[in-house]
Amino acid sequence: MDIREKLPILKEISPRLVLGHIMRAGSISRADIARQTGLHRSTITRIVASLLEEGFVEESGEGDSGLGRRPVMLSLVAGAVHVVGIAIESTFVAGVLVDFNAQITERMEVPLRDASRDAVMADVYGVIDSLLERAQEREITVLGIGVAMHGIVNSHQGLSVFAPAIEWRNEPVAVNIESRYDLPVRMENNANAMALGESWFGNGQAVENILVVKVGSSIGSGVILGGRLFPGTDYSAGEIGHLTVLPGGPRCKCGNLGCLETVASIDAILKRGRELLKKGEAQSLMAFTGGDPNQLNFEKLCQATFARDPAALRLWEEVAAHLGLALSYTINILNPAKVLIGGDVFPVLDYILPKVRETVGIQVLQPLKSHLRLEPVGLGQDSVTIGAATLLLQDIFELPKSNGWDHV
Ligand SMILES: [Zn+2]
Structure with missing residues (x-):
């Protein structure tokens, strides 16, 4: 199902092109849209008239033309369109309701009760149900659902090809959600979705080549090249977590030794912290675990980090050195203008980034x-x-630009 089916005006390319230019500019005149798109002024006038009538666009005051008559500026009506964005992670499901500008108007998160297929889908449906109920209470129309999922995702078929944390293989997640809600559903790998969101609405705006790295219980990345998500031949580009950074190091779940994920994921750092505590090599950190090494979890490690505990800072420094090495290999290959880091480590990035920058x-x-x-x-x-929500929004705003990487 295509989101354009829900909005007949978007079936033609020209209105999407005009909307895309208004979204990116924030506020723009009809004359400037004509200049930027190359479409004739009369065409722009006609398209804008229908977008105004449909309530997608509004006139937002006068701009400055330098001389002569001041042009009327156009901007998006933020609340005109809403979409749902869902993240299926290995331990929780999170969801948001966002408007035309990707501003969050509702947000929720539930922990996964267990990893079985039906339990995970029940939690996913629970989050979507709640968000749609809230949308209904607020009389908001929802046009589609975007899903970001860990593991390998066939984004063309909406298939979870392999999700090791919950042992899914070839699950038709998008089709199941689509048939339950009768809404268009788009699906991507979670790091890829993150890269897309950053490219459209975050720190990657107006940057052609970006690497976006997600560090959590596993490590992955999304690659934006030429302004477009690069999925790879088997939807597996950006598997940075399995670069070898410590030859002969710990065994990875992929079978190899010393992958980045085995020394720099949150699971790996907690394991390393507990080992050090047991060996008596991180005494200062013990105060945060109530004297029991096994009580060290991510929350406690963060508390220790914010208190500038030397053992906690040393642990992050090790992570940063490994991460910096893996990023360096990747940067040398891709030559990006930006590398963005996020994921569960986001709250402690201030303690990681200096050493990563040094290594790079x-x-x-x-x-x-x-x-x-x-x-x-x-x-x-x-x-x-x-x-995840951007997967749908890009169908609304997509400019007709192709580099041949899309799986059509
Ligand atoms: Zn590995």
Whole structure:
């Protein structure tokens, strides 16, 4: 099902093109849209008239033309369109309701009760049901549902090809959700969705080549090249978590030794912290665990980090060195202008990024460093759910630009 079926005016390319230009500019005159799109002024006037009539666009005061008559400016009616964004993570399901500008108007999150197929889908449906109920109470029309899911996702068929944390193989997640709600559903891998959201609405706006890295209980990345998501031949581009950073290191769930994920994921750092505590090598950290190494969890590690506990800071420094190495390999191959880091580690990024930048500064070739920026994601801990919603929004605003990477 296509979101354009829900909005007949969007079946033609020209209104989508005009909407895309208004969205990106925030506020723009008819003359400037004509200049930027190359469409004739009379065509723009006609399209804008129908967008005004449908309530998607409003006139928002006068602009400055320098001389002569001041042009009337156009902007989006933010509340005209809403979509749902869902993140299916390995331990929880999160959902948001966002408007035309990807601003969140409702948000919720539930922990997964268990990893069985039916239990996970019941939790997903529970979150979607609640968001749609709230939309109904507020008399908001919802046009579609975007789903971001961990593991390998065939985004063309809306299939969870493999989700190791909950042992799913070839689950037709999008089809199931679509038939239950009679709404268009788009699906992507969670790091890819995050990259898309950052590219459209976060710290990656107006940047052509971006690497967006998600660090949580696993590590993945999404690659934006030429302004478009690069999925790879088997929907598996950006598997940065399985670059070898410590030869002969811990065994990874993929079978190899010393993958980034085995030394820099949250699970890995907690395991390492508990080991150090048991060996008596992180005494200061013990105060945060009530004297029991097994009580060390992510929340307690964050508390210790914010209190600048030296053992906690040392743990993050190790993570940053490994992450910096894996990023350097990837930067040397892709030559991105920006690397954005997010995921569950977002709250402690201030303690990780300096060392990551230092490592990247040493490892990355000089010519690739001149435009390189390494920053936190702009959408914070909402970056995956907003990215999921962006899967639908891009169908509304998509400009007709193709680099041949899309699976049509
Ligand atoms: Zn691995």
